[in-house]
Amino acid sequence: MSNNGNKIELPSSIVIRDLAQKIEKSPIDLIKKLMSNGVMATINQAVDFDTAAIVVAEYGFEAVPEIVEEVVVETGEVPLWRRMIAGEDETRLANRPPVITILGHVDHGKTSLLDVIRQTDVAAGEAGGITQHIGAYQVEHKGRTITFLDTPGHAAFTQMRARGAQGADIVILVVAADDGVMPQTREAIAHAKAARVPIVVALNKIDKANANPERVKQQLAEQELVPDEWGGNTMVIPVSAKQKQGIEDLLEAIVLVADNTSIKANPGGKVIGTVIEAELDKTRGTVATLLIQNGTLESGDIVVAGTAHGRLRALSDFRGKPVKKAGPSTPVAVMGLSDVPSAGDLFEVVDSEKEARLMVAERLALAKSQAQTRKKVSLEDLFSSVQAGEAKELNLIVKADVQGSLDPIVSELNKLGEGEIGIKVLYAETGNIGDNDVMLASASSAIIIGFNVQVDVTARRLAEKEGVDIRLYEIIYRMTEDIEKALSGMLEPEIKEQIIGRATVLAVFTASKFGKVAGCRVTEGELRRNAKVRLYRGNDIVYEGDMGSLRHEKEDVREVRQGYECGVGFKSFNDIQVGDQVVCYTVEKS
Numbered sequence: 001m002s003n004n005g006n007k008i009e010l011p012s013s014i015v016i017r018d019l020a021q022k023i024e025k026s027p028i029d030l031i032k033k034l035m036s037n038g039v040m041a042t043i044n045q046a047v048d049f050d051t052a053a054i055v056v057a058e059y060g061f062e063a064v065p066e067i068v069e070e071v072v073v074e075t076g077e078v079p080l081w082r083r084m085i086a087g088e089d090e091t092r093l094a095n096r097p098p099v100i101t102i103l104g105h106v107d108h109g110k111t112s113l114l115d116v117i118r119q120t121d122v123a124a125g126e127a128g129g130i131t132q133h134i135g136a137y138q139v140e141h142k143g144r145t146i147t148f149l150d151t152p153g154h155a156a157f158t159q160m161r162a163r164g165a166q167g168a169d170i171v172i173l174v175v176a177a178d179d180g181v182m183p184q185t186r187e188a189i190a191h192a193k194a195a196r197v198p199i200v201v202a203l204n205k206i207d208k209a210n211a212n213p214e215r216v217k218q219q220l221a222e223q224e225l226v227p228d229e230w231g232g233n234t235m236v237i238p239v240s241a242k243q244k245q246g247i248e249d250l251l252e253a254i255v256l257v258a259d260n261t262s263i264k265a266n267p268g269g270k271v272i273g274t275v276i277e278a279e280l281d282k283t284r285g286t287v288a289t290l291l292i293q294n295g296t297l298e299s300g301d302i303v304v305a306g307t308a309h310g311r312l313r314a315l316s317d318f319r320g321k322p323v324k325k326a327g328p329s330t331p332v333a334v335m336g337l338s339d340v341p342s343a344g345d346l347f348e349v350v351d352s353e354k355e356a357r358l359m360v361a362e363r364l365a366l367a368k369s370q371a372q373t374r375k376k377v378s379l380e381d382l383f384s385s386v387q388a389g390e391a392k393e394l395n396l397i398v399k400a401d402v403q404g405s406l407d408p409i410v411s412e413l414n415k416l417g418e419g420e421i422g423i424k425v426l427y428a429e430t431g432n433i434g435d436n437d438v439m440l441a442s443a444s445s446a447i448i449i450g451f452n453v454q455v456d457v458t459a460r461r462l463a464e465k466e467g468v469d470i471r472l473y474e475i476i477y478r479m480t481e482d483i484e485k486a487l488s489g490m491l492e493p494e495i496k497e498q499i500i501g502r503a504t505v506l507a508v509f510t511a512s513k514f515g516k517v518a519g520c521r522v523t524e525g526e527l528r529r530n531a532k533v534r535l536y537r538g539n540d541i542v543y544e545g546d547m548g549s550l551r552h553e554k555e556d557v558r559e560v561r562q563g564y565e566c567g568v569g570f571k572s573f574n575d576i577q578v579g580d581q582v583v584c585y586t587v588e589k590s
């Protein structure tokens, strides 16, 4: 932000206190000015640009919209693929085709667009079309090759990042012109920005009578994707997947962005890349699609991919045509791996089978020890990891029950982040905490803050597996207090819960002594009489607290293991239903 003469740059919304500071006036004075303009606001409330512009005008300032710098590869951190070619001789680097992934809200036309782009590929047409799907394909545009990942959606994209792979170099964000920016659009933007991958917007379905491109551009601008025709950095290309319109323009835009980002590799360098997909074929063994990111992969190479290894044979391109070798950004289907690697695993070529086996053994051992370690990033460890140089800032994902609480939370957090350790809110949205939030947190080493929301059952499990710290709050003050303490290294160890068992309610009984009792089967771990329980109905928690009673075959027992049936009573709680899930946990100080 800079003040140039009487001009003052203002964001799309600003908290009164910050606005006052910016123009060096008293906030009280400002509030009075607002009131005289018919706007009632407190010091902690935000006003939009237009309102702020009117007020600052009264002090002789001319407000101009702050140009929000897009988080593209030039800014800040180095994108993953650059790290993958670290150590390569700069003079040997050559441009490689950009790798594109398509993200966007459901039904906005991701699949249709991928199909249309695939069909417009003349080369594929000549070869009789693409008969097999290997998870990626390439098209030519004016002599330039572009690689497309074939699995749309940010789940795949983020899964790759969570494994340390660069999902793509450029994201095409599909937004339907009749529907506009929707929750998954915002989620996709957050994912792309967290990955520091540039975004090209495909404004799809412009053929529809109710298409409203201008409204969508406005919505995009609100998401800090300011269209280039409005002076911003985001290319917004009108297309219709249905009528095959605008596809060439979209490809042109990709080439332009690729040129700006200079995506390079050394074709003669160390061979590394990412597993796009892999499966076990009954007759052929493991068939995997590998995307080469550096070097040139050849038939006969010995490869380690995740914890799979083997000598590659039968390389074929996305058309199913056998090839002897494949260079950077080329997807190839290969056979010869011992095991089925996971999508997103990194692969590399090694010198001998012996070396490959050794690496795999090391990785397996490491995975085992990592499974025992705790959270990847936790609020308690923040300060020490910053001091150790492992973290530079605190990445947060914020979920709240209503928009009304989201805005003040985010502005409070932004304020806290003005100190030595920065805070970056990657994504802020209303709604419960779901799997996608956890994957984004895992991929971006972020902590999830929930405000008056619940955690979906599957998301809780995923968070445990991925080592993601989820913090739930009901009072903003408590949250800011925790974060303030974490930023200064003063946060006390948190009371942590450890899930020890799960059970399903199969029947509900009435026992005179205890009221209603849940007849359960333990499906995982064990239930312990002196532990705590949570009763889930779908994703909702209907009871949380102490266990009232635990019986096995009419006997009071201290624990019941997996596979056994038991009766569980909840303290002063009777609203039990068949199908409810019981989660048993202990709490401990970490």
Ligand code: GDP
Pocket: 104, 105, 106, 107, 108, 109, 110, 111, 112, 113, 152, 204, 205, 206, 207, 208, 239, 240, 241, 242, 243
């Ligand atoms: P995805 O969920 O994002 O992959 O969306 P799909 O590609 O499956 O498309 C969702 C629906 O929108 C389908 O019924 C498509 O036929 C339709 N659709 C996709 N693109 C267009 C378009 O450009 N114009 C119109 N009118 N419909 C489209």
